[in-house]
Amino acid sequence: MTAQDMISPGFSDPVFQSQAAFRALLAALSEPGTGQRVAAEIAPPEGLASATATALLTLADYETPVWLPAALRDGAAGAWLRFHCGATLVDDPAEAAFAVIDGAADAPKLSAFNPGTDQFPDRSTTVIVQVAGLEGGAAFTLSGPGVPGNRRIAPQGLRPGFTAELRENGALYPLGVDVVLTHGDGLIGLPRSTRIGEAR
Template identity: 75%
Template sequence: MAHDDTLIGAGFSHPVFQSQGAFRALLAALSEPGLACDLGDAVAPPAGLEPATAVALLTLADYETPVWLPAALRDGPAGAWLRFHCGATLVEYPARAAFAVIDGAVAEPKLTAFNAGDDQFPDRSTTVLVQCAGLAGGDAVTLAGPGIPGQRSIAPTGLRPGFWTEVEDNAALYPLGVDLLLVHGAQVLGLPRSTQIVEAR
């Protein structure tokens, strides 16, 4: 391991103000599904995390919220960075996570591997951050549901075959199900469990 790999990068320089701004942007993304929100460049993320992923986790994760990362990230600089800045426990099993990060192009884990909540505590489901190649330029997907006037189209790229079928199946579980945040660069696009896939090409 190179010396630079052992160094843990900085977190927020102004934690209160930066986390408040990021939290508002994340709420906006989930309350208006399909509209990308910018989380800014408040931190230089560790290898393997998009800037928006790093900002979201700094804002949302703490010692009470277990995080799941792919093994290569969990055991590398990204895992060390999250442990240091968030105090979060990194779990091995997806179903135990409050927050998770996946590569949208990789076949596993499926969305069904994460905690969908239960009848008593639907809010205790996993929020999954899906890192993708882009939030535009792909095949169009039409969304409908709360927060969407009529319908809204999105066209993210870098998602595995069958991903939108997984999203449809997740929405069918409502009020259970996972909430999704598609991330690329500094931007995030919310897909809460209440969002319906009207058409996917």
């Protein structure tokens, strides 16, 4: 069996599925804290949630460097991304256009990724944070653009201090990274413009 035989399939209908996934990602980032689902029905490689793999299939290509934890980069997930997206996998988080991190892992911190520049704030890293669940964890509130009043979310499996990292990231606005939380086929967007508060 060749390495190519071991790589799971990507989209069966790339145009339709990528458009649907892009709409879900856009909705997640324009309405922070609202749960969205991607129904691409792909078999993600080991280590990537379905929503994570779908987002990367939709967004990543040969012009967008991707950072993965070493265990994923050197395993099936890295091979899958190189095969389906043609993406370059980078060692330095600051070089990544897209990144995937484990929400419970101690590193890398959000500050390790590219926050963009004054001239090109849109060239910052989009960080996909894989969590143990999108509900049932420690709660915090969101406010800002796209949030009427405030919105409460309670993802599971975020490392201690992660909400402080989100606040520090938000203080950089209009610079800073955009964050997408994923679990299974669900995702929640936390763009850099979102303000993070204590749960009420």
